[in-house]
Amino acid sequence: MATINSSIVIISLPAIFKGIGLNPLEPGNVSYLLWILMGYMLVTAVFVVTFGRLGDIYGRVKIYNIGFIVFTAGSIALALDPYSAGAGAMWLIVWRVVQGVGGAMLFANSTAILTDAFPVNKRGFALGINQVAAIAGSFIGLIVGGLLAVVDWRAVFFVSVPIGIIGTIWSYKSLHEVGTSTKSSVDWPGNITFAVGLTAVLAGITYGIQPYGGMTMGWLNPWVLAAIIGGLALLVVFVMIELRVANPMFNMHLFKIRAFTSGIFAGLLAAIGRGGLQFMLIIWLQGIWLPLHGYSYEDTPLWAGIYLLPITIGFLIAGPLSGALSDRFGARAFATTGLLLNAATFLALLVIPVNFEYWEFALITGLSGIGSGLFSSPNRTAIMNSVPANQRGSASGMAGAALNAGSSLSIGVFFSLMIAGLSSSLPGAMTAGLSQNGVPANIAAQIGQTPPVGSLFAAFLGYNPIESLLGPTGVLGSLSAQNSATLTGQTFFPELLSGPFHDGLVLVFVVAAAMSVIAAVMSITRGSRYVHVEEAVPEKGASVPQPSTRSV
Incomplete structure (x- = not known):
């Protein structure tokens, strides 16, 4: 539920902005777009370490249960937004922040609770299931958001309410503290x-x-x-x-544990790459491929989610399997192979044309999902196995911070790379395309010099921005009916964007592949299977052995 809510909003943004009566592409409204997009991920990344440590001090189950309540309250408030335009957007931003606080409580303590509850030889499978729920949720949200956006934008937020209520009651009734807590000051x-x-x-x-x-x-x-x-x-x-x-708040000496440090930094790089992949595929499908294949802009969120199913299926297959196998063979081989497979799929996406055959796209994205599954479950298990029992909340929080910070960073990193790629070829393509359809040369050149971030966000939201760009000039009404229909139709903007988009994609995916390779190198250096063993408490009068970290 916590990760579905990050992606469900990404895919539903056009319906949400239409519902509150706000054009997100107007210059003064871009900040609303960015904060609705990133507010939840940013707050979750910031607070997940704090709530992990509070779980160590006051009890992981207690913080986890409170998280369900906070998350559900935020979901109800979001669905009941009473305002429109800018005020409506601010309401959504504030309550997304509240929802993010609840999400951080859940993120920070879920893996620590499972680590406490399962023995070492079953922990990988348990955490594998948990990681599947977490990361697959970010892709499932694209499908759910696409379905619900067609019905009503408020349903995007209402869908979490019954799950939150049931989860709150269920967690209070079924979860009990079995872990080690450390009483200390905050x-x-x-x-x-x-x-x-x-x-x-x-x-x-x-x-x-x-x-x-x-x-x-x-x-x-x-x-x-x-x-x-x-x-x-x-x-x-x-x-x-x-x-x-x-x-x-966080014991920095945990970074002396090689398995922990390698897992955290490999996880951060993998999360940046995975977030960038998600954003680029949404732009590719909603802004270019689906309109070129006859799908109306209103239907593109739903079909983008459906056409991204292979990546979810690949992850659902590989995640639990690799988690279970890592219990026996360790994390290094699975995690490293998964990262190298991800690097290969980033490069493979550059080989297929922008207007691809779907089977090619499905095969590559399916392999990408398998790569993410091979990496994520063993990596999280290795992180949690490597730390003392009384530091599991902090370790879980740091791993969650890496995951969520990576998703937030991917917005800045990969949008910047894409904008840099677009800047070299989009102005000329825009100027030529407008001129060929009757727009006066001086106005076409003026619009061609518009910063490409507007066109990128339009593609991301599944909009054709040409009418908005030409509107203030008054030119659109003076064009012939044929030219006007062409410019504001379904295929002009996607065809215009295809070439420049591929230029940007080269930068984006080459960097993403390099990040995956660096993460793979970090994964190799994690060492053999590394488990922190708490020695049994001796009989009264015997000497007290110290906790140790062992290779097993």
Whole structure:
């Protein structure tokens, strides 16, 4: 439920903005689009470590149960949005933040609860199922969102309510604390510096994709630079605090455990690549391929979700299987193979044409899902096996932070790369396409120089932006009926965007493949199967052995 809610909104954004009567592509409204898109992921990434540590202190089940209540309350409020236009968007943003807090409580403690409940020889399968629920949810959300967006935009949020109510009751009745808790004070300086620092970095990177001054992107915007540099400085302060306080929010000494460190950083890079893949495939399908194949823009969210089914199926097959096998053979071989397979699929997507044959696309995305499944379950199991029992909440939180921060970072990283690719060829293609259909040369050239981020967001939302671009010029009404119909029709914009989009895709997927290869190298260095073993408590009067980390 927690991960479905990140992607269900991505695919349903056109219906949501139409429902509240707001055009997200108008310059003043882009911030609403970005915060509705990223607010949930950002808040979840920021608070997941905090709630993991609170689970270590006060009980993982207790924090997990509260998370269900908070998440459900946020879902109800979102579905009952009483406002429209900007006020309606602000209501959605605020309650998505609340929902993200609940999601962080669930994310942070679910894997720790399972690690407590299962012995080492069954833990991989249990965490494999959990990872399937988490990551497959991000793809299932695309299908569910596409179905519900056709019915009513409020249904996108209402769908979580009955699940949340049932889950709240079920968790309170069935879950019991079986893990090790550590009674200690809350590290407020560490919590605050981590939350503010990570928020500033992720927000700054996301805002970097917006135009600034005469530039196509805002990486030189003083506010963006201040957010990124200031946020990184606060994260350095956070590390210094954690190394000095008696009861840190996160025990930095866990990074001395090779299996933990390799798993966290490999997971971060894999999450960035997976998030970028999801965004690029949505743009590819909704903005180009589906309109070219006769699907109306109103139906593209539903069909984009359906055509992405192979990636979900691949993940559902590989996730539990690799998790179970890693119990016996360890994580390294499965996780590394999965990452290398992902790298290969990124490059394979560059080989097929933009207007591809579907079987090619299905085969490659299915293999990508298998690669993600091979990596995710064993990697999370290796992370959780490597830490002491009283640090499992913190470790689960850090792993969740890597997953969610990677998804947030993918917006800034891959949209920036795509915009850089579009900038080289989209202006000329836009100018030529408009001129060929009767638009005066000076106006065509003016619109051609419009920052490509607008066209990218239009494709992402499944819109044809030509009418919005030509509207202020008054030219559209003076064109012939044929030219006007062509420009505002279903195929002009997708055909115009196809070539420049592939130029951007080369940058995006080459970088994504490189990230997967680097993550694979990190995965290889994790060592053999590594399990932290808590020694049994000795008889009274005997010496007390210390906890140890062992290869088994």
